[in-house]
Amino acid sequence: MQVDAGSISGQSQKTIIWVLRGDEGGSYQPAIDYLGILNPFGTEIKDTAVLKDPIQVEDPSKLVLKTFAPDLIYRNQPFDMLFELVNTGNKPFYDAYLQIDEVEILDETLVLLSNIPDLIVRKESLQPGEKISLAVKFMPLISGVCCNKELVQSGGNVKFSSTIIPDCPHFVKAYEEQEGITLKWVQAANGLYYIIRRRLAGEEDFKVINSAVFGESFTDTNVEDFKTYEYTVSTVNWDGEESMTVSEIVKATAGKITTDPDQGQHNTPIKVSLFTGTSNLPIYYTTDGTDPVPGTSPLYSGPISVDQLTLIKAVAVNGDAVSRVFEFKFYIGTVLRGDFVEGYWSDCGTNEAERENLGDKYRLALSDLLIYDWTQDPPPGYLREMPSNSWTAETIVKLENFIDGSQFASGILVTQGDEVISWGYYEGANLGLTNRNHKPIKISYGETQVRLRLRKERNILYFEYRGSTDEPWRLGGSRILTDEPVKAGVYSRTWSKPQPLQTEYIGFMVIEKPEMDQAWEWRQPVEGPSYQVTAKNAFIMTVPDSRTFRQNKSRDYAPQIIRKDITGMNWRFSALQEVIENSEDSFFTGLMVTLPDYDRIYFGCEGNELVVRRSTKMLFNVTLNSAEPLELLIERQGTRFIFSYRLQSDGSWLVLGKTDLTLPVVEIGMVTRTDAPQNVVAQFSNIMVEQTTEDLDQQWTWDSGTPGTSYQVLGKDSIAVNVSDVTYFDDSNQDHLTSGLRQAVGDIDWSIATEVSMIDLKNEEHYLAGIQVLLSATDIISWGITDSGLRLERGNIGIADFSGVQLPVNLRVRKTGSLINFEYLDTTNETWNTAYVFEAPIIPIRIGVAVKTATATFCNAVFNELRFKRLLPAGWEWYTPISGPEYRIESDNQISLRLPGDKAYPFTLTKDHAPQLRKDPAQLDLTGDWSLSAIATLREFTSGVVFRSRLMVYFSPDQILQWGFYNGTSLRGDWEKKVAGVENNATTVELRIRKVGDVYNLEYRYSEGDPWTLAGKTMITETPQKVGWIVSSNRATSVVTEIQLPKLKQNIAKYPVNIRVINEKWGTPIWNALIKLNGETLVQYGLGCTAVLPAGSHPVTVTAPGYLDYQGIIEITQAVNLEIKLKPEIELPEVRIVGINPAFDVTTGELRVNAEILAGGSDSILWLRISLLDGSNQVLASLKGQVFARAGEFIQIKPEDWVFVLGEQPSRIRLEVLSGDDPETVLTVGDVMMNE
Structure with missing residues (x-):
């Protein structure tokens, strides 16, 4: 640094002041370089001056700025942040001040409450150890934990930060309820969920009882009576950070009180019992709306009768501990509404009245400046529509401000058309019933609170009152109503002169009372x-x-x-x-x-x-x-x-x-x-x-025979047959044919049953009333009751008779295959006895019921419970644990299964009422792989009602795999638990259960050409016993399912089999060979053909022109190449040896043979064979010389053709002629002795 001091004249002086600043504390020796000119000589002066005594510089870090803030800050609760400037050195610090001229809040989580210009503090001298302080007030917008409380010096600014944690919840209350102890809190601003901890009084550690509660309340149901619990609640934000906890102590004073039956609506009067969780605790209760007081209120000793709207309040007592007040409200009838919810109500009268609607209370205040009379039409109030049948309406009326004896009325108002009726307080604390045109009926009362009730019974409206619920209802009057709609509600009015009137109405409970059907x-x-x-x-x-209230023909008091x-x-x-x-x-x-x-x-x-x-x-x-x-x-x-x-x-x-x-x-x-x-x-x-209907089932028709017989329909399955005395009716000829109720049957299995319940004869004549089976129009079998017992006859010839049977009698005829069973019901044990089994020579054409008479006489017979049923195919059974469900065969393979809607038919581990259509286990092989399928259609059902209609695989009475319709068109599979579920809207679907090993696959599709869709699968190691269809319901509901009879198909492994048919002689392929194998016919046109066969034994037949047929059995266990050899068909020619002339040359040892053979029948190929018959049976020439023999010509074998060199002359030789097609076949033989 350079300073110009200017000129210094003569002996004058000039002072220059420097301020020296040391960057670090310590001892400094300042030095000054100076340069000058001495005038007038111009001599240059240059030198250095050093300060005699060192300068001591204080360390600036001895002046420290500190900040202080609370460890915890809470949302919306102001706090102070304190700034302190402290002299930590050993020297005074002069003119010390602390000032905040700007506050910048970066994350907008705080609001500055202090005024910036006021944020300054100053002190003239700050001695060692002294400090000056400045407080700044903030409002936190969220709760948090303050941290990083340190001085950061940067350009004179101070930065302060805090770590924000989730906002704490704030307890509203914690209290004991019916179910347990309930905690309620105000939700934290940035909380996601809450953690609840609990400890018993005297315990040190809290335990988490619920780690994820959403909302603003939690009920701890796992509490014990007479124990004190402390709870903490904390919240967790989206980042997973947990807040501080807030705590509350709750003492569970006495046991919870419960009722039987539960509170709420009941159609009929009931008796209510009270219970405590801890046995034998005294219970005090009230029914007048007041809180019970132990020792004063009634002590519970037995069931409380409730026949109307009743509020029961009760407390339990255990020594000095008294529970909270438990409230139970019971309604008898149908509760329409018990408050003043605006959707049900509308204001009436002038709007100048002050109205306050609190939902469960309604307050009406009339001004003392106006008169509110009938001229308001109606006066001010709050009205609602009332039910058309019987009902009650009850409210509590409380006079809050009135002038006793003045002319006013407050209470219930009823309007119907132009009629307006009021009931309640009238001219003070008395009661009155009045309208425009009648004098009021006045009743002395005297209290300022009363319970009023309207009770409508048919067309009469009763007006009643009482002081408390312990008092009986007293009648104030009644009115006859018209058929017009009724409105009722609360009101107030004044007349004669203005006056103040304020009335509070507590509740308006409307209970609809049912009325008996007017037919009764x-x-x-x-x-x-x-x-x-x-x-x-x-x-x-x-x-x-x-x-006594007896009832008989002469007296009727009942x-x-x-x-x-x-x-x-x-x-x-x-x-x-x-x-x-x-x-x-x-x-x-x-x-x-x-x-x-x-x-x-x-x-x-x-x-x-x-x-x-x-x-x-x-x-x-x-x-x-x-x-x-x-x-x-x-x-x-x-x-x-x-x-x-x-x-x-x-x-x-x-x-x-x-x-x-x-x-x-x-x-x-x-x-x-x-x-x-x-x-x-x-x-x-x-x-x-x-x-019930009086029309017969449409399948029945009346066959009219000889005139004189008529019928009367008594019901859908009941008929009376009336036979006149114009002649007799025994089917003996065309003039005496019976008439009957009949229907056609074909080649199916069926049963027909009826009860012959009544016979009315003019004379004791011979008759037969029962079931007829028509083999033809004139060949009729009759089975029924006669004057002497049961009788079976064909035409008029008796087959079997059974005496001792009386009316009514149940008869049944069943056809299974060609056998017809004639049966009757043994009423002693309710079992069917077979009287006779008849093997029908032909298929019956019609069946029905009729009456035969042996002489001309009047005879009437009643046939009840007439039933015809097509029987299930052989092997199937209809299993019904309880009566009610039915099946009906619609066609050869379509069956309708019906659950009636009269009751539930559940299938559970303890109650099996579900009907099942199932296959006889004796006819099943369920050990291997197989599939069970059926097309099913829901014809009748109620969606949402719990029912099932499904394929089943039966393992044991309580273990059934089920797959199909569930509570509507949805599909579901169950085995111990749900294993498959499909949201389906179609009422028709094809279902399949496919077994592969121990795995059962549940599949479905909507049409035959669609691929199967897998819905689920389960593994079951048990062996199935039966298969079929099961229908069940947990509530009374009508369900009709039409199904194809379930098909069981064995899934046997299949293998490719290559088949080659060859000529056994030549080994060459045989063209156009026909192979019949496994029900199919294959044709070999080339070197072979291929078939895919299931594992097992299979018969095979092969035929080809010119070859012998082949029949055999092949075993298929894997893919195989199969070769079948066919023998050619041989037509043996007619061949005869005419002569044989052998010659032996002893010189050369040569044997020559000359022979002549005659061929006949047809042209053929021949083989010749020469053999020695000297013991060695040596063959000299086998198949020597293939010869073509033309029919009818001679074959010459010359000596030069066959020459054999032998050592000696043979004693005997043989010539054999063989078939050229089959060399093993010898056509003729010729032997010759050489010495001949």
Whole structure:
């Protein structure tokens, strides 16, 4: 650095000041170089001046800036960040100040609350160890952990950072509920899910009880009574970082209280029992809406009767510990709505009234400046539409601000057309019922809170009130309603002069009450009994013990619900009956059928017996081992009355008895009778009356024979045949043919069955009523009941007779193959007995029912339960664990399987009610690989209802592999668990289960040409026993499935077989050889042909022109080349040796043979053979010289042709002529002695 000091004149001086700064603390010796000119001499002055004493420079790092912030910061909770400037050296620091002139928040997670100009602090002297401080206030937008709290000096700026963790949740509350302890919190801003930890009081460590809770609450159900728990909740963000925990302590004071039945809606009055998790804890309860107080409120000692809207509050007590208050609300009837939800309500009257709708409460305030009278039409209020049938509407009215004695009204308002009716507070704390045109009915009351109820029964509206739920309802008045719609709600009005009025309405519970079908009529001959409708087809009948309520022809005191609109000969009457209360004295409650002249049939309970009586006469009875509800059914089928029942837990109908009556029915109903004073309460529900069809099944036709026989349809499967006395009808000739109800049958297996239930004869004449089988129009077999028993006859010739059988009798005829079985039902053990087996010479053409008479006489016969059924193909069976499901053969291979909709038919490990169409195991080989397939169509079903209709492979009663329709058109496979599932919308699909080793493949396709699609597979090592189709349902629903009879196909390995047919003689291929193998015919046109054959034994036949046929068996275990040799067909020529002249030359030892052969028949090729017959049988010439022999010519063998050199003369030689086609065949032989 250079400084110009200017000129210094004479002895003057000039001072120059430097400020020296040391970069580092320590001791410094400053030195100054100076340069000058002495005037006037111009002499240059140049020298260096050194400071005498060293300068001590303080270390600047002794002045330190520190920052402080809380370890934790919380969202929306302000905090201070503190800055401190500290002198850590040993010298004073002068004019020290700390100033913040700019704050830059980089990540927008903080808000500066302090004012920037105010962020300065100054001190004149900062002594060693002293400090100055400055606080800056911030608002965090998220929670976090502060870190990196250090001074970073860069251009005079201070940078501060913190690590942000997930926001903490904030507890709202933690409390005990029915299910356990519930924690609720306000969700964290950046939280993804929450971690819940818990520890018991006294424990040191928390344990995670749920590591991933989404939402803002969690219920810990695994808690014990009378224990204290501490919970912590933390949150985890998207980066997986966990927040701090917040904690809450909850003491589970006493055991949870539960009810039986559960709270909510119930159609009929109930009795409610209270229970605690810890046994024998005292329970105190109330039903008036107040909280129970131990020792003051009622102590629970038994079931609480509930017949209307009731709120039960209860606490459990264990020593000094008292549980929270448990609330249970019960509704009897159909609850429409219990609050003031706006969608159901609309304002009425002036808008100047102040209205406050809190949902469960409604507050209405009228100004003291206006009058709100009827002229408002209607006055201010809140109205809603009411149901058209019976109902109740209940609310609590509370007067909050009023002038006692002034003219006002607050309460319930009812409008119907132009009619407006009010009910509630009237001119003070009293009650009044009024409208425009009538004086009010006033009732003294005196309290400022009241419960009001409207009760509509048919066309009468009742107005009722009470103070609390413990009090009975009291009637304030009633009105008759028209057929117009009704609105009801809450209102307030004033008249005469303006006045303040504020009313609060708590709840408006509307409960729709069912009404009995108007076809039914309540009949109460004497006072006492009552009934309560619980549904359109259900009611409870109560008989008190004030007297007896007998019923007979002369006296009728019994209460009844009856209807008189029963017509026709075919109907069903059923009801579910439960005896709720009774004593052991004699009583009856059940169904009733009234006949002319007060003749009655009773079907119901007498004590622990189920009985059918006709007036006092017992017809049928059975002892009941259970008091559970019974479903009763009376069916009329023509003249037949059938009485059936079933237990609610079982679901299978049982026939108690049948009887025949021709009398008309006057009325039907339900009745309760007592023979001694006693209380009887009986509930009837699911009451159903339906007319059944009177049309015969269309497969039946009436064959008219000789005039004089007619019929009357009594039902779909019931007919009466009426025979007149114009002549007799025995099919003996054209003038005496029977008429009958018949149908055509072909070459199929079938069965026909009926019950002959009634015979009405004018005279004791001979007859036969039963089943007929027509082999032809005149060749008829009859099987039926006669005046002396059962009889089987062909034409009029008896085949078999059985005496001792009485009416009614069940008959059946079954055809299987060429055999016809004639059977009857043994009623003692309900089994079919075979009376006779007939081998039909021809196929029957028609079958049916008819009546034969031996003489001209009147005869009427009733045939009930007429059934015709095509039988399943041989080997198939229809297995039904309980009655109800049916099958019907639509064609040779199409079968409809039907589940009726009357009850469920489940298939579970403990209950097997599912019907099965399955193959006889004796006819199955399920050890190898095979496939089971069927085309199935859902004809009738309800989507979403739990049912299954599927292919099955049966292993054991509780292990069945199933594949097919599931709850609709969806496809599903099950084996112990779900193994396949397909979302399918088609109602027709082809299904297949394909077994390969131990693997079962579940496949499907939609048409025959499509490839199979694999849906799933499972491995099963057990050996299957049966295959077929199974249908099941978990709820009562109608299901009809039409299937092709499942096809079982053995999947046997196949191998290629190369076949070559050759000439056995020459080894050459034989053209156009025909090979019949495995049902196919192959033709060999070249060197061979190929077939693909399954493993096993296969017969083979080969034929070719000019060759002998070949038949044999080949075993195929692998691919093989097969060679079959055929022998040619040989036509042996007619050959004769005319002469043989051998000559031997002893000189040369040569043997020469001269021979002559005559050929006849046809041209041929011959072979010749010369042999010695001297013991050695030496062949001299074998096949010597192939010779062509023309038919009818001589063949000359000259001596020069055959010359043999022998050592000596032979004693004998032989000439053989052989076939040229088959050298093994000798045609002729000639021997000659040489000495001849």
